[in-house]
Amino acid sequence: xxxxxxxIAVPIVALRPRFTFAATGHYEAxxxxxxDPRMQSPVRDYAVKRGLTGEYSQFVIAGAxxxxxxxxxxxxxxxxxxxxxxxxxxxxxxxxIAIDHRDCGAAKVAYGNESVATPEKENATHAAALAEFRKxxxxxxxxxxxxxMLMALDGSVTALG
Numbered sequence: 001x002x003x004x005x006x007x008i009a010v011p012i013v014a015l016r017p018r019f020t021f022a023a024t025g026h027y028e029a030x031x032x033x034x035x036d037p038r039m040q041s042p043v044r045d046y047a048v049k050r051g052l053t054g055e056y057s058q059f060v061i062a063g064a065x066x067x068x069x070x071x072x073x074x075x076x077x078x079x080x081x082x083x084x085x086x087x088x089x090x091x092x093x094x095x096x097i098a099i100d101h102r103d104c105g106a107a108k109v110a111y112g113n114e115s116v117a118t119p120e121k122e123n124a125t126h127a128a129a130l131a132e133f134r135k136x137x138x139x140x141x142x143x144x145x146x147x148x149m150l151m152a153l154d155g156s157v158t159a160l161g
Contacts, residue, residue, distance in 0.1 A: 042155035063106030070110035
């Protein structure tokens, strides 16, 4: 009898997290991050430090904000903006947190190696891309609170914008 109970209980317990959170609801934010494997843990750690565990959705694209606005990646733009719109509709997010990062390969592809050749140039490149991103978010989703930042590989962040 106990073995039969366990066979039923284990699948129910395994599915329990699905019953806990609804696909729609009211969540805090969307985090826009880069596909770079080195950034997955630092971005997650940042979200945890901010108290966002279970309160954010995530969109990951090469270059983060660069992928959403750089002309080199024009084919990707619609996917990001449509995803943001549906996230607002389904999750009623209040804010968008865009996290670009240092030593980003997509920045080099989008703007050239020279654009990130020195820390000063890298800062300027990300600042310009994030300024364009802020402009487009303001035009498309003016009610959304927006945070833009540049993250180092060690997870430290510099607010840009």
